[in-house]
Amino acid sequence: MSPRLDLALNSGLSLSQSLTVLAPTPDHDLSGLPRAALVVQPFKPFHDHFAAQGFAATPDGDAPCQDAIVFLPRAKALARALVHQACRCASGVVVVDGAKTDGVDSLLKDIRKRVPVEGPISKAHGKIFWFGSDADAFADWAAPDAQMSEGYRTAPGVFSADGIDPASALLLQSLPQKRGARIADLGAGWGFLSAHLIDGSLHSLHLVEANHTALTCARANVSDPRAQFHWADATTWTAPEPLDTVIMNPPFHTSRSADPALGQGFIASAARNLARNGHLWMVANRHLPYEATLAETFARVEDVAGDNRFKVFHASRPRG
Numbered sequence: 001m002s003p004r005l006d007l008a009l010n011s012g013l014s015l016s017q018s019l020t021v022l023a024p025t026p027d028h029d030l031s032g033l034p035r036a037a038l039v040v041q042p043f044k045p046f047h048d049h050f051a052a053q054g055f056a057a058t059p060d061g062d063a064p065c066q067d068a069i070v071f072l073p074r075a076k077a078l079a080r081a082l083v084h085q086a087c088r089c090a091s092g093v094v095v096v097d098g099a100k101t102d103g104v105d106s107l108l109k110d111i112r113k114r115v116p117v118e119g120p121i122s123k124a125h126g127k128i129f130w131f132g133s134d135a136d137a138f139a140d141w142a143a144p145d146a147q148m149s150e151g152y153r154t155a156p157g158v159f160s161a162d163g164i165d166p167a168s169a170l171l172l173q174s175l176p177q178k179r180g181a182r183i184a185d186l187g188a189g190w191g192f193l194s195a196h197l198i199d200g201s202l203h204s205l206h207l208v209e210a211n212h213t214a215l216t217c218a219r220a221n222v223s224d225p226r227a228q229f230h231w232a233d234a235t236t237w238t239a240p241e242p243l244d245t246v247i248m249n250p251p252f253h254t255s256r257s258a259d260p261a262l263g264q265g266f267i268a269s270a271a272r273n274l275a276r277n278g279h280l281w282m283v284a285n286r287h288l289p290y291e292a293t294l295a296e297t298f299a300r301v302e303d304v305a306g307d308n309r310f311k312v313f314h315a316s317r318p319r320g
């Protein structure tokens with residue numbers, strides 16, 4: 001059991017069998033909770049982690065429940081939206097568990113201005129507290145039905161929710177006019193790059209994204225019938241056909257710590273899914289060490305563009 005939740009349950013917090021758990025990650029031990037609990041997690045690898053443990057898992061959902069637990073994400077707007085979602089679903093108690101680095105102290109202060117709070121309990125550099133569900137008290141925290149930024153639909157908590165990512169913009173400027181007929185956008189996000197890949201030579205465009213919320217936005221931003229949407233981990237996804245081109249702006253962390261292995265997994269996936277004469281176009285933060293992996297995976301690698309923050313690679317002829 002997660003240490004703060006375990007301590008709260010041993011200190012008077014009582015939860016029913018009718019339970020919804022919002023946004024847990026594999027770092028959260030839910031082993032002490034009933035397997036009938038509904039786990040809402042839009043990130044595919046985390047969703048699959050809890051499904052494999054026997055929980056009822058879904059990428060989104062607001063089914064009625066008695067109680068709800070919110071594990072705080074880093075994004076403030078998403079954290080508030082999850083509190084509102086929990087209150088909308090639950091008729092009993094809403095529990096909030098978060099680390100100090102995720103803003104739990106600030107959120108606790110804001111919630112105390114609206115409803116009476118029980119707890120809080122401090123442990124392991126974070127806090128847990130709970131209160132009676134009151135959707136009306138948090139109505140202004142609801143996620144917008146259609147959040148727009150620079151003409152694109154986005155959502156709280158997705159990557160680059162407030163505007164076009166500068167690395168993706170740099171990659172787009174670097175792409176050639178002729179990109180091939182079969183293309184995949186690995187880690188497509190809300191679809192900025194894919195929205196600019198629609199042309200007369202396109203046969204199929206595969207948007208691969210692990211965040212279900214972002215992929216829902218992409219469906220609104222890329223309406224061409226040749227686009228196919230895959231809620232999947234890009235590092236393990238298999239294309240239905242050999243690809244001419246892969247483009248990507250891969251993430252480099254799933255937590256606060258940078259993890260170059262994640263981008264390296266994207267590179268391996270691109271090479272595996274490309275045709276023999278296929279091309280990879282990739283942008284990355286300048287400090288990330290991808291050159292060796294690219295050289296091991298592709299016969300030809302070029303550093304084609306960049307600035308003091310980002311670098312763009314063109315790799316071709318995947319090995320093996």
